[in-house]
Amino acid sequence: MAADRERRFEPATLLAGLLFLAIAAGFGLAAAxxxxxxxxxxxxxxxxxxxxxxxxxxxxxxxxxxxRASGAGR
Incomplete structure (x- = not known):
């Protein structure tokens, strides 16, 4: 990844990760x-x-x- 690009916060990625962690935790608790x-x-x-x-x-x-569209019109 280029050094000049900044990382953006992706809420959907966070939500998907939490979803999969919750399902994995449920299966882990069931196995235990x-x-x-x-x-x-x-x-x-x-x-x-x-x-x-x-x-x-x-x-x-x-x-x-x-x-982006509103910022481009300025």
Whole structure:
């Protein structure tokens, strides 16, 4: 990566990472015998989480495009 490029905060990436960590923690707790979730819940939770991540990504992109467009008009 070029040194002159700054890293941007990506909320969708953070949300996806937290989603996968939560699912992994649930499976870890189930393997340890500390929690007994229903396995059929994993797929809907994953689906809802990924849809939410996509919505956050779309909103972030829209906000950034609008701010670039308003900044270019100055």
């Amino acid at each position: 015998g500390a929690w007994h979730p229903r396995p059929v819940l994993a797929l809907p939770v994953l689906g809802v989480g990924l849809v939410l991540t996509g919505l956050v990504r779309a909103v972030t992109r829209s906000v950034r495009q609008r701010s």
